[in-house]
Amino acid sequence: xxxxxxxxxxxxxxxxxxxxxxxxxxxxxxxxxxxxxxxxxxxxxxxxxxxxxxxxxxxxxxxxx
Amino acid sequence: xxxxxxxxxxxxxxxxxxxxxxxxxxxxxxxxxxxxxxxxxxxxxxxxxxxxxxxxxxxxxxxxxxxxxxxxxxxxxxxxxxxxxxxxxxxxxxxxxxxxxxxxxxxxxxxxxxxxxxxxxxxxxxxx
Numbered sequence: 001x002x003x004x005x006x007x008x009x010x011x012x013x014x015x016x017x018x019x020x021x022x023x024x025x026x027x028x029x030x031x032x033x034x035x036x037x038x039x040x041x042x043x044x045x046x047x048x049x050x051x052x053x054x055x056x057x058x059x060x061x062x063x064x065x
Numbered sequence: 066x067x068x069x070x071x072x073x074x075x076x077x078x079x080x081x082x083x084x085x086x087x088x089x090x091x092x093x094x095x096x097x098x099x100x101x102x103x104x105x106x107x108x109x110x111x112x113x114x115x116x117x118x119x120x121x122x123x124x125x126x127x128x129x130x131x132x133x134x135x136x137x138x139x140x141x142x143x144x145x146x147x148x149x150x151x152x153x154x155x156x157x158x159x160x161x162x163x164x165x166x167x168x169x170x171x172x173x174x175x176x177x178x179x180x181x182x183x184x185x186x187x188x189x190x191x192x193x
Contacts, residue, residue, distance in 0.1 A: 002103065003073075003074055003077070003103070005099060005103065006074065006077065006078050006081065006096060006099055006100060006103065009081075009092065009095060009096050009099055010081040010084070010085070010096060012092070013081070013084075013085040013089065013092035013093070013096070014084070014085070016089060016092065017085070017088035017089060020088065020089070021088075036089055039089075039092065040089075040091050040092065040095075043092050043095050044095065046099075047095050047098060047099050047102075050098075050099050050102045050103065050106075051098065051102055053102070053106060054101075054102040054105055054106060055145070057105070057106060057109045058105075058141055058144065058145050059141075060113070061109060061112055061113045061116055061141070062116070062137050062138055062140060062141025062142075062144070063134050063137050063138060063141075064138055064141045064142070
């Protein structure tokens with residue numbers, strides 16, 4: 001929860017980008033696509049908790065529930 | 066001083082989004098979402114303190130609680146609809162952003178109808 005979350009996502013993003021380029025250069029485009037998707041899913045899993053926390057906070061603050 | 070932390074987080078995530086935007090824009094959008102959520106969570110405590118204080122003022126001025134809570138709900142819906150619409154606009158999806166905003170407006174109007182009806186009743190009562 002916090003700034004390290006954003007840095008973790010950035011690290012995964014950069015890692016996926018590098019892996020993507022590596023795999024494309026070595027001629028394996030499908031695996032490059034796979035790694036991009038995998039990185040995206042990992043980041044999504046991390047972010048889903050944050051967005052859920054945001055929505056719960058908004059619900060409690062604005063009495064929306 | 067939360068404001069310093071908020072600006073720091075905002076700038077850092079903007080920079081990260083710029084780096085990631087060229088190769089894979091999906092993760093850039095996700096970083097934007099995470100930054101937005103994190104910044105709101107930073108100010109949530111202060112915001113709820115303000116809202117509780119306003120509620121206490123409304124109670125003291127013996128305004129019917131239904132009015133204040135629906136105004137609060139409308140603000141909440143406006144905020145969250147704007148949050149979603151801006152993220153879609155960031156990702157370049159102008160159409161989806163305007164759909165979200167239109168849906169937000171419809172929900173807000175639907176919530177405002179009880180207030181409008183009670184206002185009209187009041188006006189009719191006052192009219193000779």
